[in-house]
Amino acid sequence: MPTASHLNNSLYFDFRAARRVPETHAWPGLHEHPVVDGGGAAAGTGDAVPVVDVRAPDAAARVARAAEQWGAFLVTGHGVPASLLARVEERIARMFALPAAEKMRAVRAPGEACGYGSPPISSSFSKRMWSEGYTFSPVSLRSDLRRLWPKAGDDYRLFCDVMEEFHKEMRQLADKLLELFLRALGLTGEQIAGVQAERKIGETMTATMHLNWYPRCPDPQRALGLIAHTDSGFFTFVLQSLVPGLQLFRRGPDRWVAVPAVPGAFVVNIGDLFHILTNGRFHSVYHRAVVNHDRDRISLGYFLGPPPHVKVAPLTEAVPRGRSPAYRAVTWPEYMAVRKKAFTTGGSALKMVSASAAAAAAEPDAL
Numbered sequence: 001m002p003t004a005s006h007l008n009n010s011l012y013f014d015f016r017a018a019r020r021v022p023e024t025h026a027w028p029g030l031h032e033h034p035v036v037d038g039g040g041a042a043a044g045t046g047d048a049v050p051v052v053d054v055r056a057p058d059a060a061a062r063v064a065r066a067a068e069q070w071g072a073f074l075v076t077g078h079g080v081p082a083s084l085l086a087r088v089e090e091r092i093a094r095m096f097a098l099p100a101a102e103k104m105r106a107v108r109a110p111g112e113a114c115g116y117g118s119p120p121i122s123s124s125f126s127k128r129m130w131s132e133g134y135t136f137s138p139v140s141l142r143s144d145l146r147r148l149w150p151k152a153g154d155d156y157r158l159f160c161d162v163m164e165e166f167h168k169e170m171r172q173l174a175d176k177l178l179e180l181f182l183r184a185l186g187l188t189g190e191q192i193a194g195v196q197a198e199r200k201i202g203e204t205m206t207a208t209m210h211l212n213w214y215p216r217c218p219d220p221q222r223a224l225g226l227i228a229h230t231d232s233g234f235f236t237f238v239l240q241s242l243v244p245g246l247q248l249f250r251r252g253p254d255r256w257v258a259v260p261a262v263p264g265a266f267v268v269n270i271g272d273l274f275h276i277l278t279n280g281r282f283h284s285v286y287h288r289a290v291v292n293h294d295r296d297r298i299s300l301g302y303f304l305g306p307p308p309h310v311k312v313a314p315l316t317e318a319v320p321r322g323r324s325p326a327y328r329a330v331t332w333p334e335y336m337a338v339r340k341k342a343f344t345t346g347g348s349a350l351k352m353v354s355a356s357a358a359a360a361a362a363e364p365d366a367l
């Protein structure tokens with residue numbers, strides 16, 4: 001029997017002891033759509049996940065195509081050393097291997113952004129996911145991580161050192177990618193400088209790290225690592241270890257495209273606030289993570305978004321001349337609240353913040 005024990009007032013499900021997937025973790029409808037391979041073998045079929053080498057002279061054009069047609073792509077040539085990525089993955093694996101009681105010292109309190117446990121989105125669903133995660137802010141990681149390692153020994157120090165080094169590299173890469181995105185939207189150097197000076201997107205962008213652990217699963221066909229979702233912020237870098245599991249949803253025909261695990265590459269997912277910022281030209285991608293029978297899987301999400309008090313509205317440059325913006329301005333927390341409501345009503349959070357929804361709400365009696 002799988003065990004569940006109360007630790008620090010939180011229900012801990014012992015994945016390691018599970019010999020079967022209990023009803024609490026069994027998701028209906030997982031196989032509604034076929035899964036196709038998005039790796040090299042798919043070249044020419046339209047299912048190969050786009051790859052952008054950020055050093056290439058046509059990188060902006062490639063980003064534009066991928067952002068418009070997929071909402072996601074693989075990034076190579078980014079300059080983050082492979083040896084650093086290997087150390088990051090090693091430290092994450094050691095953290096997840098801590099005894100349950102130690103991990104649960106850092107359990108996420110209800111409504112809190114950071115901490116250990118099920119992914120925040122899971123509070124909107126009755127079924128449980130086959131994963132554990134840890135969210136922290138890279139700028140306060142030394143204090144946050146004391147909850148996991150109160151004695152601040154070698155494991156604590158090595159984890160913090162490597163994550164700080166990683167954050168430094170990633171924050172620079174995020175700036176580079178933002179610039180590429182703005183070029184991909186067709187903005188000139190002068191317009192980009194103007195947008196950055198006025199909206200200060202790059203300067204104020206915040207980073208959050210979320211680590212995922214998907215334990216090996218006795219029946220991967222019944223369980224789900226991470227429910228299908230769009231990321232809510234601007235964009236996310238995902239580092240998936242050598243074990244694949246990330247799938248992107250594509251329409252016409254509806255299918256899941258399995259993202260290949262490319263050593264050293266990051267997956268970039270466009271989030272909902274970037275969808276809004278670009279007036280829907282670059283669209284956020286619906287994605288999920290599946291689990292594996294034989295191997296644990298680890299992934300890292302590096303989430304970029306605006307500071308909590310900043311309203312995100314479509315860039316003037318992204319709105320076609322003579323048209324009005326397709327979305328109303330929202331802060332990240334406001335958007336998260338709308339998304340939570342959308343999960344319960346089955347609606348679309350992006351539609352709920354569209355300008356037409358706002359107009360309809362302002363004139364409820366209008367014909």
Ligand SMILES: C=C1C[C@]23C[C@@]1(O)CC[C@H]2[C@@]12CCC[C@@](C)(C(=O)O1)[C@H]2[C@@H]3C(=O)O
Pocket residue numbers: 113119120121122135208210226229230231232233301303
């Ligand atoms: C910055 C954030 C994005 C995120 C919520 C969070 O505050 C920290 C964790 C992120 C994550 C990771 C797993 C999937 C997801 C939907 C979730 O539940 O937590 C995302 C959130 C998001 O993109 O909205």
Ligand SMILES: O=C(O)CCC(=O)C(=O)O
Pocket residue numbers: 210212226231238240245246287288289298299300301
């Ligand atoms: O595990 C993965 O590959 C995806 C993770 C993810 O989508 C997320 O953390 O938001």
Ligand SMILES: [Fe+2]
Pocket residue numbers: 229230231269287301
């Ligand atoms: Fe995600």
